[in-house]
Each structure stands twice: as C-alpha cells, then as structure tokens.
Amino acid sequence: MREIVTLQLGHLSNYTATHLWNAQEAYFTYSQDQESPVDHDVHWRPGIAADGSDTFLPRTVIYDLKGGFGSLRKINALYEDESAAVQPDVPSSSSVWPGKSVLHKQQPLEVSAYQLSLDDGRQPERLSKSSVRYWSDFSRVYYHPKSLVQLYDFELNSSIRPFERYPMGVELFQTLDKEFDIVDRDFRPFVEECDRMQGIQALATLDDAWGGFAAKYLDELRDEYPKSCIWLWGLQSPLVDVTREKRQLRLTNTAQAIAEVRSSASMVVPLMMPERGVPSNTHVDPTSPWHVSAAFATAIETANLGSRMTEKAMPHAPSMWDLAEGLNTGGSQTLAGLRLGVGAVAGTLDDDNDGVDLFSFGRLPSLTGKQTKRGRLFGEVNMLRGSQPDQANVAEEDARQPPRRLVGDPVTQKFNSSLKFPILDSFPHIYSESKDQPEIAVQTILSTTKSVGTHVKALKAQTVRSVSVDERETLSNELAEIADAYQDDWSSGSDEDDD
Structure with a gap:
C-alpha cells in the first residue's frame, strides 16, 4: 500500500482538513458494481470498534487548543463501550484528600443541528456561516480516539493569553515533548500500522504560534523518519480588520516558520486567500474560516489527487516524492506556489489566466497593488480534474517536447482525471457554478518560479528587524538562502535588500 499519515495543527488547519476528509468520504462506494477511482487505504485505516464491527477511519493526528474541538467527543459512537469502562467523574478512593470531593463540570456545548441530522439519518439542514461555530460542526466522519489531541495550556480565541507568537509554539512543543515525547506517543502508532508509508502531509497555520509548534514537530519527524517525504501545507489567515501591529506580527511569524521548516519538509506550499484578483465565479467571505478553508481544501485535494488514485483510474499516478522532485529541480527549491481554477476556469490556467x-505572504508593501511576474519556471505540476483536454492538442504538445530533458530545462508534469471535486451539503456555496450541482471541475498548478524568490526577499526585508538582535542575522541568512535558490543563474543576488 501507499499510506499517507496526516498531521493537523491549529484551528484553521482543522477546518481545512475537515473539508478534505468529507471529500474523501464521498469517494466511498457501497455496491459491488461500483469501483472507486480512489485507493482508500492511502488515507484511511481499518480497525475494529468496541462492538467488534469493522471501522475505516482517517490516518490523522489532530491537535487543537482547549475549546477548539467544539462539541466533538474524544470517544465517539464507535467506541462507546470502551468509554463506559472509564469513569473519570468518580473520585478515587485512594485520594490523599480526606474531605468530601465536590465535582464541578463545565456545561457541554450543544451539538450542531447538522450533526444531529447526520446522527438521526435525516436530510441535513443547510449550513450557514453563522451556524458553523467549530470545524466539528460540519464533519461527516468519525475519528479514532487516538487521533484527537487537545492542548490545555492555551485556550482558543483567548484575549488574555492568545496563542499568536512563534516562540510560544516552540516553547509549548518543547515542554510537552520533554514530558511525553509527542511523536512517539501520538504519531508513531499510526506509522506502525502502515505497510509501505508513502509520506507525511501536514497542515499548519504559519502566521501564529502554530508555526513554531509545526517547525519543531516536523524537525522531530525528520529525525525519526529521515527518508520519508514530508509535505507542509502552510495556511495563513485573511487580514480582515487586523491592526498594523498584528499584521506585522503575523508576517514575522510566517518568516520564522518558513525559515525553520525548509530544512525538515520536502515541500512547503504557503496558502493565503488573495484580497484582489479572484475570478467572478468564486465568492469567499474572508471573515468565515468555513469559507476560506473550503477554498484551501479544493486546491489541496486536487493538487495531490494523484498520490491516492488507483493505477486503473490514473496510470503512472505520481507519488508524493514524484511531485516533490518535479518541483524541486535544483535540490533546494522546497517552496512552491499554488494556483486554483474552478468551473469554467478549470483547464484554462496559464500566465494570462491566473x-x-x-x-x-500577507500584505507585503513591495508587492501590493501590482502583478508580480513569475519569471523563469523551474518545475510545475498541472492537475486537471473533470475536464478532459483536447487530445489533438495534447498529442501536438507531446510531439514538440524533446526526448531528453537538458540540464536547466523546466520540468512540467501534467495529469488528468475525470473525477470531479465533490460539492457536499457540508461545503459552502463559494462557487457560483456549483449551485445545485454535486461536483465541479477543478484545475491546480503547483510551481516553482523566480517569483517565489521575489516574495521571500520582500518577506525578509519586512520582518528581519522585528525579531530579537540575537535571531536577526540567522533569520536574514535563512531567508536569503531560500530566495537565492530561485535565481535565473548562478549569481546569488544576496546583496539585494541587505540590512
């Protein structure tokens, strides 16, 4: 098998991953006459419930802060019998306290109407931005109890002690790892279930303290699994009603995270919903994580579609390593950009149609208000689903390609699938062409171009003075090295934008 183990770090990451798991669940077939084009064993693990029945649950480890899981219980209906044997509310007879114990219980959150409809087997009620309070409110899948890890050191959306600074995430991971060995306790059990693990995919927010937590977590994973392919989908929250100081803090967090994870991740793909230049058929409310994460999930689920397709559905389907090596043509280009086209735009993405x-990276002053030229192309992965290209044009293009790639030539990988992206009742109506439609055509382009270096240079110029003097030189050098990997020639150009 080609198993992939997923790591989810942070609230926005869990919103995005919930859309991903809902889409994966939609690919299941329940008839002997139907055969799914997706190999479910890649992302799902078989198991046995408390009553002895077979289960099929996501291969994932989910971290969130106190209060981040909403009404989701660690022990779900599949493992109810197991939880019955545990009575945490009963005081221990061996307690050192001789007096009478008084139990204080926090009022549990009400289960969303959508979840109640799923549990009762009724047609789910239509979701809205106001009805989605947590990512668990629109989840359509069960999780293994070991998948859910709540961190009680910080509380979600706390105004007293917000989890918003990169060093806070680093410190939290180091504290927990010293006490528990997090990777060994939480992640290793899922890896040991795999026969031939294809790789690890992580989703984490880069612009808050989760960036520091993710950097240390991936560093540990690289030490434990040195030959594994590790992809990081680095998410950033929209800058809506955010003060200038908060924007600067988020940029600095992102810069520190990017500088740190490049040495442990095989490929890092930063994602942020743009404020301008969005096609007219896409309507994302930046104030709603349900909306923003839906767009992220559409792009991620499509970009790595080949890693879980069956050989019959997609001959020569690319693995995670295939995709990473096609993008990282120079050996140090571990940062890639991602573009998304949905509906009528799918199949038309090119330099003229973005x-x-x-x-x-946030609102970088040097890049705001103007189109950044992509410049030289190093590697590209073009994934088109649900809209087959003109075969005559494909044959003509293949005939023009040289039989052997020369050193320095760009590497272009193109893949097509008839499997469209599913539009479920848990998915917001952000695509105008998906109204009353069960699925929609999608195209994504992952690429490494010169513009990646341009963005990193702008990020460096904007953030290096925001860190302490002790860290300033290290951060500046790390970001300069990343930017140098995307130059047109061997000249580094590192003297540009020096402090």
Whole structure:
C-alpha cells in the first residue's frame, strides 16, 4: 500500500482538513458494481470498534487548543463501550484528600443541528456561516480516539493569553515533548500500522504560534523518519480588520516558520486567500474560516489527487516524492506556489489566466497593488480534474517536447482525471457554478518560479528587524538562502535588500 499519515495543527488547519476528509468520504462506494477511482487505504485505516464491527477511519493526528474541538467527543459512537469502562467523574478512593470531593463540570456545548441530522439519518439542514461555530460542526466522519489531541495550556480565541507568537509554539512543543515525547506517543502508532508509508502531509497555520509548534514537530519527524517525504501545507489567515501591529506580527511569524521548516519538509506550499484578483465565479467571505478553508481544501485535494488514485483510474499516478522532485529541480527549491481554477476556469490556467493565486505572504508593501511576474519556471505540476483536454492538442504538445530533458530545462508534469471535486451539503456555496450541482471541475498548478524568490526577499526585508538582535542575522541568512535558490543563474543576488 501507499499510506499517507496526516498531521493537523491549529484551528484553521482543522477546518481545512475537515473539508478534505468529507471529500474523501464521498469517494466511498457501497455496491459491488461500483469501483472507486480512489485507493482508500492511502488515507484511511481499518480497525475494529468496541462492538467488534469493522471501522475505516482517517490516518490523522489532530491537535487543537482547549475549546477548539467544539462539541466533538474524544470517544465517539464507535467506541462507546470502551468509554463506559472509564469513569473519570468518580473520585478515587485512594485520594490523599480526606474531605468530601465536590465535582464541578463545565456545561457541554450543544451539538450542531447538522450533526444531529447526520446522527438521526435525516436530510441535513443547510449550513450557514453563522451556524458553523467549530470545524466539528460540519464533519461527516468519525475519528479514532487516538487521533484527537487537545492542548490545555492555551485556550482558543483567548484575549488574555492568545496563542499568536512563534516562540510560544516552540516553547509549548518543547515542554510537552520533554514530558511525553509527542511523536512517539501520538504519531508513531499510526506509522506502525502502515505497510509501505508513502509520506507525511501536514497542515499548519504559519502566521501564529502554530508555526513554531509545526517547525519543531516536523524537525522531530525528520529525525525519526529521515527518508520519508514530508509535505507542509502552510495556511495563513485573511487580514480582515487586523491592526498594523498584528499584521506585522503575523508576517514575522510566517518568516520564522518558513525559515525553520525548509530544512525538515520536502515541500512547503504557503496558502493565503488573495484580497484582489479572484475570478467572478468564486465568492469567499474572508471573515468565515468555513469559507476560506473550503477554498484551501479544493486546491489541496486536487493538487495531490494523484498520490491516492488507483493505477486503473490514473496510470503512472505520481507519488508524493514524484511531485516533490518535479518541483524541486535544483535540490533546494522546497517552496512552491499554488494556483486554483474552478468551473469554467478549470483547464484554462496559464500566465494570462491566473485563476486564484494562493501564493502570498500577507500584505507585503513591495508587492501590493501590482502583478508580480513569475519569471523563469523551474518545475510545475498541472492537475486537471473533470475536464478532459483536447487530445489533438495534447498529442501536438507531446510531439514538440524533446526526448531528453537538458540540464536547466523546466520540468512540467501534467495529469488528468475525470473525477470531479465533490460539492457536499457540508461545503459552502463559494462557487457560483456549483449551485445545485454535486461536483465541479477543478484545475491546480503547483510551481516553482523566480517569483517565489521575489516574495521571500520582500518577506525578509519586512520582518528581519522585528525579531530579537540575537535571531536577526540567522533569520536574514535563512531567508536569503531560500530566495537565492530561485535565481535565473548562478549569481546569488544576496546583496539585494541587505540590512
């Protein structure tokens, strides 16, 4: 098998991953006459419930802060019998306290109407931005109890002690790892179930403290699994009603995270919903994580579609390593951009039609208000689903390609699938062409171009003075090295934008 183990770090990451798991669940077939084009064993693990029945649950480890799981219980209906044997509310007879114990219980959150409809087997009620309070409110899948890890050191959306600074995430991971060995306790059990693990995919927010937590977590994973392919989908929250100081803090967090994870991740794909240049058929409310994460999930689920397709559905389907090596043509280009085209835009993405360009770092002053030229192309992965290209044009293009790639030539990988992206009742109506439609055509382009270096240079110039003097030189050098990997020639150009 080609198993992939997923790591989810942070609230926005869990919103995005919930859309991903809902889409994966939609690919299941329940008839002997139907055969799914997706190999479910890649992302799902078989198991046995408390009553002895077979289960099929996501291969994932989910971290969130106190209060981040909403009404989701760690022990779900599949493992109810197991939880019955545990009575945490009963005081221990061996307690050192001789007096009478008084139990204080927090009022549990009400289960969303959508979840109640699923549990009762009724047609789910239509979701709205106001009815989605947590990512668990629109989840359509069960999780293994070991998948859910709540961190009680910080509380979600706390105004007293917000989890918003990169060093806080680093410190939290180091504290927990010293006490528990997090990777060994939480992640290793899922890896040991795999026969031939294809790789690890992580989703984490880069612009808050989760960036620091993710950097240390991926560093540990690289030490434990040195030959594994590790992809990081680095998410950033929209800058809506955010003060200038908060924007600067988020940029600095992102810079520190990017500088740190490049040495442990095989490929890092930063994602941010643009404020301008969005096609007219895409309507994302930046104030709603349900909306923003839906767009992220559409792009991620499509970009790595080949890693879980069956050989019959997609001959020569690419693995995670195939995709990473095609993008990282120079050996140190571990940062890639991602563009998304949906509906009528799918199949037309090129330099003139950008679709939704998800590659950005906040509102960098040097890049705001103007189109950044992509420049030289190093590697590209073009995935088109649900809209087959003109075969005559494909044959003509293949005939023009040289039989052997020369050193320095760009590497272009193109893949097509008839499997469209599913539009479920848990998915918001952000695509105008998906109204009353069960699925929609999607195209994504992952690429490494010169513009990646341009963005990193702008990020460096904007953030190095925001860190402490002790860290300033290290951060500046790390970001300069990343930017140098995307130059047109061997000249580094590192003297540009020096402090």
